[in-house]
Amino acid sequence: MIQLFNTLSRSKEPVEGSLLRIYSCGPTVYNYAHIGNFRSYIFADVLNRTLRLAGYRVEHAMNLTDVDDKTINGAIELTQKEPGKYADLKNALAAYTAPFTEAFFADLKTLNVVKFDYHPRATEYIPAMLDLVERLIKKGVAYEQDGSVYYRIGEKKDYGKLSRVDLEKNKTGTRYNTDEYDKDDVRDFVLWKAEPQTGVHWHSAHGDGRPGWHLECSAMIHEIFKGPIDIHTGGVDLIFPHHENEIAQSEAGYGGAFVKHWLHCEHLLVDNRKMSKSAGNFYTLRDLLNQGKRPEVIRYFLLAAHYSQKINFSADALHQAEAGVEKMYSLWQRGERAAKKAGEADADFAQTSLDARKKFTAELADDLNTPRALAVVHEYFRVANSLLDKEKDSLPMATAQELQETIRHFDRVLGLIDLMPKAGIGADLQQLLDERNAARAAKDFVRADALRDTLLKAGYKILDTKTGSHLEKIKTDA
RNA sequence: GGUGUCGUAGCCAAGUGGUAAGGCAGAGCUCUGCAAAAGCUCCACCCCCGGUUCAAAUCCGGGCGACACCUCCA
Known part of the structure; x- marks a missing residue:
């Protein structure tokens, strides 16, 4: 049984049912996502992987916001840069968001995020959104004002139940100019935004306009899952107002429950400040890869x-993560090499492996406790390395297989082995190693060490063991 | 001003009433031509003050400090 912290109740609650419908807030494709954004997506991935490992069936959607102020501005800039190139602003919008959308999917792949089942895009669900707007108007909780439609917060008595904001106590107007809004109540939020002909717009009963930010998630969840969902994830900054407003819209518009379990992941900090586009203190995945950081290290770090x-993003923390990843890769390859003997599997080790697998899963089942799960992994690595030491790197095939299966089990959630540099030791490298060992045997240590350096620069580390020398790939090819 | 989260070793980070997981770095040792890898050993009384309790890092109260949300934000 999996227990997950629910923002709604502020306590851990068991996840019920065998088929889980999950919706994760995805990116706005106006730019490259930064590593803080990816924390949220990898969090969704860990959730997804953990649930599958635990035997649940999962249907998981992650949206892409491809229409909002920023993307529209980008589209307008495109048309100004190349007048006449785009048939209309919607085409320009699609052209503007396409590369960022592509980059987003590529980055997910780079980080070995398991594919989500659905990636709905806001622009593909305009009719569904307009349908929700009409439902809300019919129910009397939304009103039109100058071509825009607003949600009347006062109509929802339990508004604020997720974020626990008390709108009465909250100062309004302190942080934004209330005069800019033509709303009955400054706290009301926009469902449908009147957009002049000069902007990206769709036709509606209220005139030309485009959707408000919160609307897409409610409409897409309804369209895709045809009912309430089990889990909704996102960053903590979405709790208010985004998720609060989603709840209001969906519950009022479609009736009944909306989401059972709300999960929110915390921010990634840089120099103790939230990493964000507006603050400018962000790194994209590409930035980091260009700096020679490896995706598996970033995954491990998160x-x-x-x-x-x-969590604070720092070079130091990344180094520590790298050491963890290396340890895993090293053991994996050591296990591969050690599969040599016939005979029965080591019964003690088989038991230890089984225990470790169970413990690992159990730690994750407790609100996705990845740090504890990693502690289990490291304890297991120590036992496995001890065994390999003791057996001089020669194990029965069955035992080596046990080791690999256990690492694979961990990796079903960690997702690191797939990113391991491929060894591909060709004849040239083998020859260098042979030459080095010949020099070593001839006590020509200067030459031996020089060859070791050469191999290191080629991305291979030499491991000298009692049973011979081996090469281990330590770097991804540049 | 309102709301919430957090403060654990040099660093990263679990634990949330029963006497401090795990990792990185460091020190010593084994192995080694040297090194690397691996193993073994060592390395914290948990921001401060007060309270509750047989027992608190863990609960309560009060400080101090940090961050976040209340505006777009993962």
Whole structure:
């Protein structure tokens, strides 16, 4: 049984049912997503992987916001740069968001995020959104004002139940100019935004306009899942107002429950400040890869802290993560090499492996406790390395297989082995190694060490063991 | 001003009433031509003050400090 912290109740609750419908808030494709954004998507991935490992069936959607102020501005800029190239602004919008959308999917792949089942885009669900707007007007909780439609917060008595904001106590107007809004109540939020002909717009009963930000998630969840969902994820900054407004819209518009379990992951910090586009203190995945950081290291780094805790992004933390990844890869390859003997599997080790697998799954089942799960992994690695030491790197095939299966089990959630540099040791490398060992045997240590350096620069580390020397790939090809 | 989260070793980070997981770095040792890898050993009384309790890092109260949300934001 999986227990997950629910923002709604502020306590851990069991996840019920065998088929889980999950919706995760995805990116706005106006730019490259930064590593803080990816924390949220990898968090969704860990959730997805953990549930599957635990035997649940999962249907998981992650949206792409491809129409909002920023993307529209981008589209307008495109048309100004190349007048006449786009048939209309919607075409320009599609042209503007396409590369960022592509980059987003490529980055997910780079980070070995398991494919989600659905990736709905806001622009593809305009009719569904307009349908929701009409439902809300019919129910009397929304009103039109100058071509825009607003949600009347006062009509929802339990508004604020997720974020626990008390709108009465909240100062309004302190942080934004209330005069800019033509709303009955400053707290009301926009469902449908009147957009002049000069902007990206769709036709509606209220005139030309485009959807408000919160609307897409409600409409797409309804369209895709045809009913309430089990889990909804996102970053903590979405709790209010985004998720609060989603709840209001969906519950009022479609009736009944909306989401059982709300999960929110904390922010990634840089120098103790939230990483964000507006603050400018962000790194995209591409930035980091260009700096020689490896995606598996980034993954490990993000998994090393619980999702509900803020983590500070630093070179130091990344180094520590790299050491963890290396240890895993090293053991994996050591296990591969050690599969040599026939005979029965080591019964003690088989038991240890089974225990470790169970413990690993159990730690994750407790609100996705990846740090504890990693502790289990490291304890297991120590036992496995001890065994390999003791057996001089020669194990029965069955035992080596046990080791690999266990690492594979961990990796069903960690997702690191797939990103391991491929060894591909060709004849040239083997020859260098042979030459080095010949020099070593001839006590020509200067030459031996020089060859070791050469191999290191080629991305291979030499491991000298009692049973011979081996090469281990330590770097991804540049 | 309102709301919430957090403060654990040099660093990263679990634990949330029963006497401090795990990792990185460091020190010593084994192995090694040297090194690397691996193993073994060592390395914290949990921001401060007060309270509750047989027992608190863990609960309560009060400080101090950090961050976040209340505006677009993962």
